[in-house]
Amino acid sequence: MLKSYVERLRSQKPECTVPDFDPNGPLENxxxxxxxxxxxxxxxxxxxxxxxxxNDDQTARNMRELFAEAGLEARDILLWNVCPWYNGIRKTTSNEVMDGLEALSELLDLLPDLETVVLVGNHAHTAEGMFSSKGMKVIKTAHPSPMVRNINPAMYAAIAPAWEEAVK
Structure with missing residues (x-):
């Protein structure tokens, strides 16, 4: 089901890249x-x-470190993006976020066991109402980017404790 979902997203914007879900994660479960x-x-x-x-970019390295600190296992977590289309290194537009939110509502129908959503960063925070209206536990945190880590250490330090709540 998720593979078909990704294929539909790719066909909607063929000029963009849509990566697959991690096959080592829980997928539909x-x-x-x-x-x-x-x-x-x-x-x-x-x-x-x-x-x-x-992936071994700095954000992924930071997330692995934060997962370890929070006691989370990557294989137990489904990762996705509010805007699933890679548009290069330019900023994501508000229209792309709106398109992503629309696509995200379709994803929710494919995840029947979903209980908790961790919204990582301001763009993801825009999806809060979609999940809270369905009675899901919603946790909002800063994005674990190198910029947040270097510029706002207190904000970065609050990420792992919040993520611990995802599996409680």
């Missing part, structure tokens, strides 16, 4: 979804998968 902004360069090009273990 996910109870916890981590929603980020958009695919990174590595996930969209080198590995073509949204994954903490397959």
């Amino acid at each position: 996910a109870k916890v979804l981590f929603l980020l902004m958009k695919p990174g360069t590595r996930g969209a090009g080198e590995t073509n998968v949204v994954s903490l273990t397959a």
Whole structure:
């Protein structure tokens, strides 16, 4: 089901890249979804998968470190993006976010066991109402980017404790 979903997203915007879900994750059986902004360069090009273990950019390294601190296992978490289309290194537009939110509502129908959503970063925070209106546990955190880590250490330090709540 998720493979067909990704194929539909690719056909909607053939000029963009849509990476696959991590095949080592829970896929349709996910109870916890981590929603980020958009695919990174590595996930969209080198590995073509949204994954903490397959990708080795700085954000993925930070997330692996935070997962370890929070006691989370990458194989138990479904990762995805509020804007699933990789548009290069330019900023994501508000129209792309709106398109992503529409596509996200379709994804929810494919995840019958979903209980908790962790909205990672401001773009992902825009999806809060979609999940809270369905009675799901919603956790909002900062994005674990190198910029947040270096510029706002207190904000970065609050991420792992919040993520611990995802599996409680």
